[in-house]
Amino acid sequence: MPTSLTLAEAQRRARLVNVHAYSVDLDFTRGEEVFGSSTVIRFGCTEPGAATFAELRPVTLHKAVLNGRGLDPGSLRDGRLPLTDLAGNNELRVEADMRYTRTGEGMHRFTDPADGEVYVYTQCAPDEAPGVFGCFDQPDLKASFGIAVTAPTHWTVLSNGVAESSANGRWSFATTPPISTYLAVVVGGALHSVRTEHVGIPLGLHCRKSLAPSLTADSEEIFDITRRSFDRYHETFAERYAFGKYDQAFVPELNWGAVENPACVTFSENHVFRGAVTDTERQTRAIVIAHELAHMWFGNLVTMRWWDDLWLNESFAEYMGYQVVTDTGLMPHAWTSFAVSRKPWGSDADQRASTHPVAAQRIDNVADALVNFDGISYAKGASALRQLVAWVGEEAFLAGVNAHFARHRFGNAGLADLVDALARSSGRDVHGWTERWLRTSGVDTIRAELTDRNGTVTSADLIHTGSGGGKEGLRPHRIVVGVYDLGEDHAGVRRLVRRERFEADLAADPVPEQRGQDALRSALTPLVGARRPDLLVLNDGDRSYTKVRLDPRSWATVTEALSTVDDALTRALLWSIARDMVRDAELPPAEYINLVEAHLPAEPVVAIVEAVLAFARHEVADRYLAPDGRAAALGTLAGACRAILRRTTLRPTTGNDEYDAGVGLAALRGLIESEETGGGLDELQGWLANERIPGGPALDPELRWLLLRQLCIAGAAGEPEIAAELERDPSGVGQQRATTCRAALPDGAAKERAWRQLFADGELSKQLLDATASGFWQPSQPSWTAGFVERYFAEIPKAGRLGQAVAAALGHTLFPAHAATPATVRLAEECLARDDLTPTLRRFLGDRLDDLRRAVRVRADNAPEAS
Ligand SMILES: [Zn+2]
Numbered sequence: 001m002p003t004s005l006t007l008a009e010a011q012r013r014a015r016l017v018n019v020h021a022y023s024v025d026l027d028f029t030r031g032e033e034v035f036g037s038s039t040v041i042r043f044g045c046t047e048p049g050a051a052t053f054a055e056l057r058p059v060t061l062h063k064a065v066l067n068g069r070g071l072d073p074g075s076l077r078d079g080r081l082p083l084t085d086l087a088g089n090n091e092l093r094v095e096a097d098m099r100y101t102r103t104g105e106g107m108h109r110f111t112d113p114a115d116g117e118v119y120v121y122t123q124c125a126p127d128e129a130p131g132v133f134g135c136f137d138q139p140d141l142k143a144s145f146g147i148a149v150t151a152p153t154h155w156t157v158l159s160n161g162v163a164e165s166s167a168n169g170r171w172s173f174a175t176t177p178p179i180s181t182y183l184a185v186v187v188g189g190a191l192h193s194v195r196t197e198h199v200g201i202p203l204g205l206h207c208r209k210s211l212a213p214s215l216t217a218d219s220e221e222i223f224d225i226t227r228r229s230f231d232r233y234h235e236t237f238a239e240r241y242a243f244g245k246y247d248q249a250f251v252p253e254l255n256w257g258a259v260e261n262p263a264c265v266t267f268s269e270n271h272v273f274r275g276a277v278t279d280t281e282r283q284t285r286a287i288v289i290a291h292e293l294a295h296m297w298f299g300n301l302v303t304m305r306w307w308d309d310l311w312l313n314e315s316f317a318e319y320m321g322y323q324v325v326t327d328t329g330l331m332p333h334a335w336t337s338f339a340v341s342r343k344p345w346g347s348d349a350d351q352r353a354s355t356h357p358v359a360a361q362r363i364d365n366v367a368d369a370l371v372n373f374d375g376i377s378y379a380k381g382a383s384a385l386r387q388l389v390a391w392v393g394e395e396a397f398l399a400g401v402n403a404h405f406a407r408h409r410f411g412n413a414g415l416a417d418l419v420d421a422l423a424r425s426s427g428r429d430v431h432g433w434t435e436r437w438l439r440t441s442g443v444d445t446i447r448a449e450l451t452d453r454n455g456t457v458t459s460a461d462l463i464h465t466g467s468g469g470g471k472e473g474l475r476p477h478r479i480v481v482g483v484y485d486l487g488e489d490h491a492g493v494r495r496l497v498r499r500e501r502f503e504a505d506l507a508a509d510p511v512p513e514q515r516g517q518d519a520l521r522s523a524l525t526p527l528v529g530a531r532r533p534d535l536l537v538l539n540d541g542d543r544s545y546t547k548v549r550l551d552p553r554s555w556a557t558v559t560e561a562l563s564t565v566d567d568a569l570t571r572a573l574l575w576s577i578a579r580d581m582v583r584d585a586e587l588p589p590a591e592y593i594n595l596v597e598a599h600l601p602a603e604p605v606v607a608i609v610e611a612v613l614a615f616a617r618h619e620v621a622d623r624y625l626a627p628d629g630r631a632a633a634l635g636t637l638a639g640a641c642r643a644i645l646r647r648t649t650l651r652p653t654t655g656n657d658e659y660d661a662g663v664g665l666a667a668l669r670g671l672i673e674s675e676e677t678g679g680g681l682d683e684l685q686g687w688l689a690n691e692r693i694p695g696g697p698a699l700d701p702e703l704r705w706l707l708l709r710q711l712c713i714a715g716a717a718g719e720p721e722i723a724a725e726l727e728r729d730p731s732g733v734g735q736q737r738a739t740t741c742r743a744a745l746p747d748g749a750a751k752e753r754a755w756r757q758l759f760a761d762g763e764l765s766k767q768l769l770d771a772t773a774s775g776f777w778q779p780s781q782p783s784w785t786a787g788f789v790e791r792y793f794a795e796i797p798k799a800g801r802l803g804q805a806v807a808a809a810l811g812h813t814l815f816p817a818h819a820a821t822p823a824t825v826r827l828a829e830e831c832l833a834r835d836d837l838t839p840t841l842r843r844f845l846g847d848r849l850d851d852l853r854r855a856v857r858v859r860a861d862n863a864p865e866a867s
Contacts, residue, residue: 002057002079003078004365005055006364007365008364013052014138014141015046016045017044019142021041021175022135022145023147023148025147026149028149028151029169032109033059035097035098038094038095039133041092041135042089043090043092047086048088054083054092055080055129055135056094057106057131060096064092064095064134065093066092098131099131103765104255104766104805105805108121108123112208112210112732113735117190121188121251122187123259124183124261126182132186137181139180139181139305140305142180144177145176145184146175147161148172148173149173149186150169150171151169151171153168154190155169155191156190156191158191159173159184160261161175177410179262179300183261183300185264187251191206192207192211194219201230203245203246204248205249211272214272215250225286226289226293228324229289233293233294239297239301239405239406242301242409243263244263246263246265248292249264249267250269250272251266252732253765254267257271259292260296265292274733275703276700278610278661278662280607280662281662283325283337283607286325287322287325290321290324291318292317294316294320294321294324295317298316303413305414308360308361308363308369309415311373311376315378316385322335333568333607335542336568340576341614342379343542343545343576345378346380346383349374349376350375350442351442353846355441355442356376357438357441358381358384358438360372361439367839368839370840371843387478387543387544388430390478391433397426400422400425400426404421415438443547445546446549447463447548447551448460448554450532450536456530456531457530458528460528462524462538477544478503479506479543479546480504480541482498482501482537482541484497484536486557486561494564495564500526501540501541534554537550537570537573539573540573542569542572558578563599568608572608572611575608583854585857590629592620593621597639597640600640600644604663605663606660609663613669616637623818624855625862626863627782637670638680644664644667645695648663648667668696672703672710676710676780681714684711704725705725705734708725708741713781719742725738735768736767739771743773744775746784748784751776755776758772758810759795762802766806769809769810770809776788790827793828793830797841801838811840815845820852824852824856825849828845828848828852832845
């Protein structure tokens with residue numbers, strides 16, 4: 001096993017070594033198992049005579065030469081090649097055969113089932129570069145890269161540098177500016193490419209040949225987003241784009257949404273749409289495009305020194321991604337989408353036992369960094385940055401960021417450097433803010449307490465509690481308070497109308513109780529003496545990160561009139577509050593379903609429809625409700641989806657005046673997933689047979705697979721139907737869908753087969769593992785899966801030894817989350833008590849156990865009284 005680099009080792013090596021240049025030469029013509037890798041590293045050493053090591057993980061090390069002196073290939077241990085007696089200037093040459101992977105780590109190799117073409121690409125982040133070339137693998141040893149490749153003659157090859165020559169399968173790329181090893185990239189295969197140019201920057205889009213029609217159909221849209229994002233960053237940032245050209249390659253089986261390699265971003269193929277999609281899916285792709293482009297400055301031009309600042313990269317890019325698609329008018333509901341579906345990813349993580357500060361104090365090695373790479377890094381961090389912008393003002397924020405870029409361009413920097421720059425540009429105590437916001441974990445909660453006499457507010461207190469329920473962990477907030485009244489519109493319909501919004505600053509200093517009360521009371525002073533509102537929304541507009549609770553009258557108003565609030569972001573916030581209340585056992589899950597029935601059919605914003613349906617269907621129905629409650633909830637959800645479908649169109653690109661494009665499609669998907677029995681199921685069968693849904697366009701492959709999966713779960717379709725569908729759609733994605741369908745069959749042999757494949761090392765790619773795991777458990781199949789819950793906890797420890805990607809598929813996706821009973825909790829606890837779990841697997845299982853306990857608690861609270 002390669003040894004993970006520690007912070008102490010990295011610091012020592014950074015003092016000793018400065019790397020000038022890499023020459024990397026890769027050969028993809030050595031068969032299916034290995035590729036050739038020759039590297040020359042030119043580097044200086046501050047203490048001639050000293051020793052260090054380079055990282056390298058070859059199948060065979062043919063040759064290693066340091067300053068003309070041959071090194072013993074046998075000295076390579078645990079992925080480290082010792083280098084002794086260094087000179088002031090050094091040259092290390094290594095020649096090796098390296099192994100292709102199927103896990104999306106290092107050099108991934110993929111054979112397209114549609115046409116047999118082979119594709120390869122690198123995924124070097126965070127510490128997989130040594131599986132591709134010999135290197136000093138740490139982010140603060142930046143160097144220029146000169147990359148050359150030998151490939152089959154019909155391939156197109158991409159890299160960070162522009163291709164300077166290509167003939168007879170031999171490619172060579174321009175030398176890059178200084179970049180970190182984790183950002184080096186090569187993509188190769190029979191790529192389909194679309195090219196254009198913008199403000200002197202050559203732009204390219206690439207995908208495998210068999211996806212060409214889907215990419216071509218959307219290439220103008222993708223280029224448009226790319227151009228607008230470039231324009232926006234060129235307006236916002238003083239530094240111009242630094243990496244020459246800009247390729248965006250959609251690659252198979254990528255483990256991430258996208259990876260920000262300078263000048264050659266790799267994207268998951270999920271962003272190449274094979275069927276109808278909703279506006280949310282287009283919006284997500286646009287945000288990812290803007291996010292990766294933001295990394296060209298934050299992450300690539302200025303890079304973290306060590307992995308403890310990984311969150312800063314991601315939070316910044318996430319914040320910029322949402323802000324840019326909003327500013328450019330491309331996606332007006334981006335922050336609504338963030339509030340209703342992205343932020344909960346962060347706040348859920350923040351309420352688990354494994355929570356950690358946004359800015360981790362000390363990440364000792366790369367493996368620890370990866371474990372903390374979660375919703376807190378992205379969503380909570382971005383939410384905190386949004387609050388920081390609200391607090392210091394956008395102008396001061398950008399001035400600080402630009403000073404940071406200017407000072408550290410092509411170098412490395414950390415959080416402290418950025419905080420210094422922001423403190424100077426804003427003149428505010430950004431250091432103090434950082435301690436409160438970034439060095440603490442957990443979510444604080446705010447709620448209002450109003451009293452009134454004859455409808456006039458006599459006192460208005462804002463109660464602010466830290467994550468532990470007391471004053472500990474309070475953060476300062478600048479929030480907006482929204483005041484709403486119920487009234488009748490011209491048609492006589494009761495609606496919520498906003499009376500006013502005002503800003504409130506919540507201090508968090510641990511002041512004496514009396515003063516604290518005064519400070520918080522003053523936050524809501526504008527309400528005193530006014531008519532008592534029907535609805536008071538704290539953090540209206542969602543500029544801060546905090547839990548919000550409503551006063552009883554406001555909650556009653558929400559249940560009556562949630563869908564009549566004009567502002568989508570406010571509705572998103574109210575739905576999030578309801579979600580939180582279910583999770584905290586403050587709102588019976590059945591009442592959340594009632595809220596969906598009453599208010600979702602009128603919801604015009606697709607991001608809200610999708611997020612609410614996802615929570616209602618997969619968490620409330622499948623986990624928080626006991627089986628009898630689940631059946632009733634599915635019926636209600638199906639009814640709500642049908643109500644939406646009666647009011648809007650199924651043609652996803654058109655929408656209508658009232659609804660976002662895609663609301664109908666979202667409701668259709670929700671309906672399909674909610675029909676498990678009887679006539680509803682027969683209807684699904686009819687749609688699939690007729691290849692069409694009444695009133696809708698012809699079924700695309702994704703909708704066909706969704707229908708088939710639901711029929712498979714119910715036992716209304718089986719292997720013959722799956723095989724026939726796979727023949728229609730023999731793509732890589734088709735294979736994944738078929739795998740999910742097979743694992744979902746209510747059939748003992750199918751479950752056994754799926755189980756064996758899940759735990760057989762190396763049999764399935766990461767994507768097929770996930771596909772199998774996501775089909776396996778079905779809450780409607782307790783008799784087929786009952787025995788597997790115990791087997792899961794008996795067998796899962798070995799998954800940790802099969803690598804990070806396998807641990808994620810088996811430890812996270814395959815966790816029996818639907819079996820929300822005290823018995824499952826006990827099994828999980830016993831499993832976690834074992835001492836042979838890898839840290840990554842322990843983290844996945846621990847987090848899933850936290851969620852399971854929550855579901856068990858909610859079920860217990862809502863169980864019928866024992867008589
Ligand atoms: Zn990112």
